[in-house]
Amino acid sequence: MTGWHIDAGLLADYDRGSLDPSRVMAVDAHLLACASCRARVAVDPGWLAGNWAGVFDAVHAPRQGALRRLLGRVGLPEHRIQLLAATPALRWSWLSATAAVLALAVAAAYLGQPGARASDLVFLVFAPVLPVLAVATAYGPPADPMHEITGTLPAAGPRLVLWRATMVVAVAVAMGLAAAVLLPGPGRYAVAWLLPALLLSIGSLALSTLVPLATAAGLLGGAWLIVVGGAALAHRESSLAVIFGGTAQLCYLLAAALAVAVLTVRRGRFDPGETR
DSSP: OOSOOOOHHHHHHHHHTOSOHHHHHHHHHHHHHOHHHHHTSOOOHHHHHHHHHHHHHHHHSOOOOHHHHHHHHTTOOHHHHHHHSOOGGGHHHHHHHHHHHHHHHHHHHHHSOSSSOTHHHHHHHHTTHHHHHHHHHHTSTTTOTTHHHHTTSTTTTHHHHHHHHHHHHHHHHHHHHHHHHHSOSSHHHHHHHHHHHHHHHHHHHHHTTTSOHHHHHHHHHHHHHHHHHHHHHHOTTSHHHHHTSHHHHHHHHHHHHHHHHHHHHTGGGTOTTSOO
């Protein structure tokens, strides 16, 4: 402790809040080190307790939106919900990712109609990958102001991209279904094009509870290429119709539901510290 102490006038100005920020910081620093000056500061215990209670509630029990409540009900831990939910800082990334995925779906619906074109095979090969790439791009600079901080987290990397892609594509599928019911046009085909991307994202995460993530994504990618190649050989004139037909859509949805069940049961594989 130094020999200097806060005089009565300075302490009164500090108590009234009339000091400029630099002098407030100087007084705060001295009060932290000087018990005798700290004892001279008038403190209302009731006011202090009420303020600390408000701060604690704001930090530990923030108001939860509908999305956060839904994610919590399906069994996701709080820290993963924090990464997935559209917080104010990430809202533009969320919106731009959703817009990009919907734009790709609409473009695919109009440009990738079933037919006998040589480009169909290329279109099918990249169908599940493009929405995931759109999401990964949207969560980078300049849309995401927290990308540098997020990149240092243990959860960063391909796994986080797939989690985000799952949420964004799922929302896009729901919006596409509503549009298909309410608006004219090939809306159902746009939704069908998003289903393989949804299955690739959530299926890779579910399979990664058994094998490494890269292996899981490689297995699903290889299975998709086999399906595409088989459809192209067996149904050369209508491969898109087979891949995105009603039966195929039902299979995608059932497989996605199974992946959700696996993630729910084996979520401890992602977070070893959780109760299993």
